[in-house]
Amino acid sequence: MRTILMSFVQNTDRAFFSSIGPGGIPEADYTALLEKTEPALDWLRSAYEKNELPILRMPETVDDLPPVEATAKKMLEGATDLVFMGTGGSGLGAQALLQLADYNVPGLALFRPSPRLHFLDNLDPITLDALLKKLPLKTTRFLAVSKSGGTGETLTQTISVIQALEAAGLGADIGKQIFGLSEPQQGAKKNALRALLAPYGVPFLEHHTGVGGRFSVLTNVGLLPARAAGLDIKAVRAGAAAALKPILDKKPAKEVPSAVGAALNVAAANAGKNVTVLMAYADRLERTTAWWVQLWSESLGKDGRGTTPVRALGPVDQHSQLQLHLGGPKDKLFTVVTVGIAGKGPKLGKDLSERCGEPGFAGKTIGDLVAAQGRATADTLAKNGRAVRTIHIEKLDEHALGEFLMHFMLETMIASKLFGVDAFDQPAVEEGKILAKKYLAEG
């Protein structure tokens, strides 16, 4: 079945028993689950109407854009380096967007025009120490993002930055060099990040209280770094609106790509496919797959339910994972994502192609090759009885990425209803966070 959004086409034809044989998902179970997405779609529509799920209103929100613009401008003034601190949902969505501006794109990232972009989402003492020594601190701007304000990684990074600035004689400028993004102080509950930065007069943007980190890419959490990197953030939101539209337009579930994807994933889980692989054939979607891993894991891995997300990048991971995917257990659902790259990139000359014994390369572009590889991977998986869905994005830009990200947030929310879990909490992680702080205090 092909379901089409504005920027991409999703095809599930080769996921089913009827098309690929015993490794396929039983169609009857899928159809029953797709029917069950109708109440989930009603829930989303009602939550939208009553404004009970703020993430659904983000695509149309505009009043938070001026502060994002103003802060991005302030951060950029005289900046050679931007350092983004924030972990999990406080960093991954922004990274996903910033790949459109060549952030973390192999080889190219170093050639980005100033300012240099650094994401400190992992905590590593060697990295942090070395980076703070190498950064031109006077011209570096830091953004500390934490919804709760209490995440140990972000707090300790921020403390380290304050100390480094003070040691460099820049203590008086901390209020101009560090920016914060966190929930507003709520009643008596302390916001540690705000408490830490308040004495320096650090300006804060407010984290939306009703949008959790892994769903926050469309809020200022994703859009401030995106704007600072020069991206069209209105187009990101417009793309997200396009993913939501078929739901608000009351299309039947079979015409809602996110409902189709949710039913497919849950039917795959019911058929013993406990792994869901997202393999994207584009450098600029690599961080998006990392973002999706958190979204899927934290939203659905509860009460013994959920499936394990695995991310893969094409074609490179053909040379590391594909053997397992083709020859290992048939316990996976594959989503192969391709982009419109045919005809792009260097064109391969006849002589050199023939010299290396590959006359078929002659006259073709690198984009032709990668497009053929993505197609071949999907076909080979299906031929080997592996359940495959494909998603093709013709033009990967802000609009398309906004649509793609919203598609997966909706797919996850709908899947949570089918799995019977709450998509919006993460009780198990909280337990670990509390214990780690206890161990640290105990020495």
Ligand SMILES: O=P(O)(O)OC[C@H]1O[C@](O)(CO)[C@@H](O)[C@@H]1O
């Ligand atoms: O934005 P915060 O509150 O610092 O949390 C960071 C991340 O930590 C988690 O709470 C998990 O520990 C994620 O859900 C969240 O995205």
